[in-house]
Amino acid sequence: MIKAGLIVNPIAGMGGNVGLKGTDGEMYKKAIELGAIPVTPQRIETVLSFIKRRDLYFLVAPKIMGEDFLEGYGFNYEVVGKIGNETNAEDTKRIAKEMLKKGIDILIFVGGDGTARDICSAIDRKIAVVAIPSGVKMFSSVFALSAHAAAEMIDSLSNKFVDREVLDIDEEAFRNNKLSAELYGFLKVPEVKSLLQKGKESSNVTQSAETYKIEIAKHIFEKMEDDILYILGPGTTLEAIADRIGVKKTLLGVDGVYNKKLIGKDLNEEGILKLINAYKKTKIIVTPIGGNGFIFGRGSKQITPKILKIVGKENIIVVGTMDKIGHLECLRVDTGDIEVDKSLVGYMHVITGYNEEMIIEVQY
Amino acid sequence: MNENPFLPPDNVIKAAEKGLKEINRYSNIKNINKLRELIALYCNTHSNRVVVSQGSEFLLREVIQIFSHDRKIIMVNPSFFPSLYYAKEHAKKLVKVQLSPPKFELNSDVILKETNEPSILIIDNPNNPTGSILFEKNAIKELLENKQTLVLVDEAYYEFYGKTALDLVNEYPNLAIIRSMDKSFSLAGLRVGYLVGGNIFLEKMSDFQPFISQPAVYAAIESLKDTSYMESSIKKIINERNRVEAELKNIGYEVFPSNTNFLLFRSNIPDLGLQLMECETIIRDLSNDWLNGFYRVSIGLPEENEAFLDIMNKLLK
Structure with a gap:
């Protein structure tokens, strides 16, 4: 029997159809005033109707946060936690923690970037999640592509998982047409192959993301030169590289490595500049953050235009696993300095495995 | 699967049947050589440049195995996915160039720059699954210099x-x-492929053993004796492709130009591939291997294409 947690953010996505760009904080009340209707019930009901396996036992959040939608699908369940008439982010976090404590194999949630952020802060990468998209903001790469893909993740659950970024933006700034995305953490999601690809033309992604990460780490480790300062950006691929070097990296932060020793941890712009000034030559290693291929400007704000100007495009090494890079039309930069963005465009090599590279265009 | 929807002509089926009556025997060298000669005639080349095989995929594998251990392999993504897989398994170094919409072009300067060390460039031209042309002859010539x-x-x-x-x-x-010959000559079920090689390839592949079945050899020989049926089936498929392309565009889908027997299109309809599968129409969903929302549909018989268009129309309503 698989124990699955289920948490539905009942207000996620309501801002979209009334043009609010999100329902974080008090904004959902405005959405209701404007006549917004809940979109999450339909999402979760579609997923539940697609699930084929019958060996699921649900630990579900109360009422509109999950319980209301499970009726009629034939699953056994128990309700976890309590909620009031109005729900908020604290409910999501508290109930997710309770579920974790009670013991679940997977947590299914419905929501957007805000919900993903709450789930991430509650459970981190302790258990895997199936994230059903329902929000207005969808910058995180944790979400299943569709209701069917979510059901397939649940049906084919194994011990293979991939780490995916949780990004969220400043909604207030977004409403003023300014996009400022921050990397908040990582969630584990099941790794699945598409149902439709069978036979002669089987998959392009031949290995698991974890194997690719190990390959990338080995490749970078072997090519690392002495007497060069390496600035390591955020992300789990960079974490794998740090592990291979034998140093402990900050997952969301930017760290400095010199002669395979950690010399700077969780650096800000000032910290990075100090190191660059102290050493003769610098290389920056980054991976795209989120599903849109941003290597600079979203999620790795510590590496500023000033730093990029000094280091130069030729000293930037981009890494990324095939399950991520293969899905990108291009890499993107949005550093906030148009001249720096322009200097980074063109074709770039991305290390995708051991002695394996992908050439992909950089756009701004 | 991407196939030719038309059966081969009766004489080819009869030839395959003749081969069936000899299936206790391996294909004999005389017939294989006859096939090589007919291929050479069809390709306007000499038969000693022709290597035949049970499907072109085996030749791709062979080339990758022979030539990749001491040189870099350059390919595009997406491509015929099994070749990418073999390349990954065997290459000293593998470099893939990502093709991107809307044109899915290959920048020849990027490739020229990559060939500054011993390399083998493996490209499908036209490309599968985009249907685009990656290289014109002049660009290939430049690389070959x-x-x-x-x-x-x-x-x-x-x-x-x-x-x-x-x-x-x-x-x-x-x-x-x-x-x-799988798609053009309607022989997918028999698998016949061939390589026409320059001397560097021929030197290393002279002892390649084809394991083509008797029915395949007989059917391929018969097919090449008169290519007019194949030519007319290609024309019919191209006409249908053009019609389906125009219809899909008319309905409101984004469809990309094709030089093949399939079309690439983009759609944001959730689970489009699954919804079609429920209506017994299977298309290739590329979101698992390449870009989300991209699909490849093979051109079928006119009535199959009509059924496909009908579902596609309903899905947008």
Whole structure:
């Protein structure tokens, strides 16, 4: 029997159809005033109707946060936690923690970037999640592509998982047409192959993301030169590289490595500049953050235009696993300095495995 | 699967049946050589440049195995996915170039820059699954001038495109062309492929053992005796492709130009592939291997295409 947690953010996505760009904080009340209707019930009901396996036992959040939608699908369940008439982010976090404590194999949630952020802060990468998209903001790469893909993740659950970024933006700034995305953490999601690809033309992604990460780490480790300062950006691929070097990296932060020793941890712009000034030559290693291929400007704000100007495009090494890079039309930069963005465009090599590279265009 | 929807002509089926009566025997060398001669005639080349095989995929594998251990492999993504897989398994180094919408072009300067060390470029031209042309003949010629670069062009869709670089093999020992009779000659169930190679390829592949079945050899020989049926089936498929393309665009889908027997289109309809599968129509969903929302549909019989268009129309309503 698989124990699955289920948490539905009942207000996620309501801002979209009334043009609010999100329902974080008090904004959902405005959405209701404007006549917004809940979109999450339909999402979760579609997923539940697609699930084929019958060996699921649900630990579900109360009422509109999950319980209301499970009726009629034939699953056994128990309700976890309590909620009031109005729900908020604290409910999501508290109930997710309770579920974790009670013991679940997977947590299914419905929501957007805000919900993903709450789930991430509650459970981190302790258990895997199936994230059903329902929000207005969808910058995180944790979400299943569709209701069917979510059901397939649940049906084919194994011990293979991939780490995916949780990004969220400043909604207030977004409403003023300014996009400022921050990397908040990582969630584990099941790794699945598409149902439709069978036979002669089987998959392009031949290995698991974890194997690719190990390959990338080995490749970078072997090519690392002495007497060069390496600035390591955020992300789990960079974490794998740090592990291979034998140093402990900050997952969301930017760290400095010199002669395979950690010399700077969780650096800000000032910290990075100090190191660059102290050493003769610098290389920056980054991976795209989120599903849109941003290597600079979203999620790795510590590496500023000033730093990029000094280091130069030729000293930037981009890494990324095939399950991520293969899905990108291009890499993107949005550093906030148009001249720096322009200097980074063109074709770039991305290390995708051991002695394996992908050439992909950089756009701004 | 991407196939030709039309059966081969009766005489080809009869030839395959003749082969069935001899299936206790391996295909004999005389017949294999006859097949090579007919392929050479069809390709306007000499039969000693022709290597035949049970499907072009085996030739791709063979080339990758022979030539990749001491040189870099350059390919595009997406491509015929099994070749990418073999390349990953065998290459000293593998470099893939990501094709992106809307044109899915290959920047020849990028490739020229990559061939600054011993390399083998393996490209499908037209490309599968985008249907786009990656290289014109002149660009291939430019690459071939560099003697440390080998070029293998997979022309599985040559008959639909109509242009080839095959005539360059006499001049350039570092070029090989691979083709298939699966789609153009309606022989997918029998698997017949061939390679027409420049001398560098031939030297290493002279002892390649084809394991083509008796029915396949007989059917391929018969098919090549008169290509008019194949030519007319290609014309019908191209006409249908153009009609489906226009209809899909008319309904409101984004469809990309094709030089093959399939179309690439983009749609944001959730679970489009699954919804079609429920209506017994299988298309290729590329979101698992490449870009989200991209699909490849093979051109079928007119009534199959009509049924597909009907569902696609309903899905947008």
